[in-house]
Amino acid sequence: MEHISTSRCYAGEQQVWRHESSSTGTPMTFAIYIPDHEDGTRLPVIWWLSGLTCTHENAMIKCEYKRACAEHGIIFVCPDTSPRGEGVANHDDYDFGQGAGFYVNATQEPWSPHFQMRSYVEDELPALVAANFPVDMDRQGISGHSMGGHGALTVSLRNPGRFRSTSAFAPIVSPLNCPWGDKALSGYLGDNRAAWREYDSVALIEDGARIENVLVDQGTADEWLEGQLKTHLFENAVRDAGMQAEIRMQEGYDHSYFFVSTFISDHVAWHAAKLKD
């Protein structure tokens, strides 16, 4: 791993690292916040998945998780949202290609050689972080924003028992039922929509997946609520499945990191309560 930077922030360090990924076949950069701790101690971890156009940096700069993570003694990891580089397929649109990996393993050319973000965030990065940082892998939570909220919900639903807590901000709850999902998944996975179901939180619940301790915050003034995010589909799926999830409609908040940063301390505290010994 290549060390990029370390900056002291609150009672801890914000670090950035780069490594060669076997999943994507490219260098991948991630941010990790590590609260001060005694030698030999292992800390709980929250994995954060970011949204369209983001790198590892957007959440690190705008999400304001560091004070709460220092206070609760929680490591916070922010990966990139896709492979990048000149030899990597791309598209001019902000919602497809580099910066828009949708946390799937692409099966279609030209995306499949590098767009293997499911394997990256589900397997490779956790193993790398567990081997090199003081994380307690028995105490994991996951969260994310928008495309990353979709990532957090679907990774958790596919891996019941791995995460003690799952939260999301303004998640895309059903790529099968929105233009962002339609465009990305038809490109990465092809036209067989049955293959999309493992990347759709609503479909995963309909198909029997269940997780505990779920918190979703959604702004009522979010410009994408009706056309893309469709929180009600998740609410309906949860209700029909008899699953528990706290879904909070936050009056007047839009889709931006202004919204995320307003509620991130709540989320970190909520995760912390579930991630105690």
Ligand SMILES: N[C@@H](CCC(=O)N[C@@H](CSC=O)C(=O)NCC(=O)O)C(=O)O
């Ligand atoms: N106007 C933006 C559109 C992209 C955008 O808003 N991206 C959001 C996530 S949307 C769903 O995944 C985001 O987090 N942006 C990064 C940020 O720092 O705000 C554009 O065209 O770039």
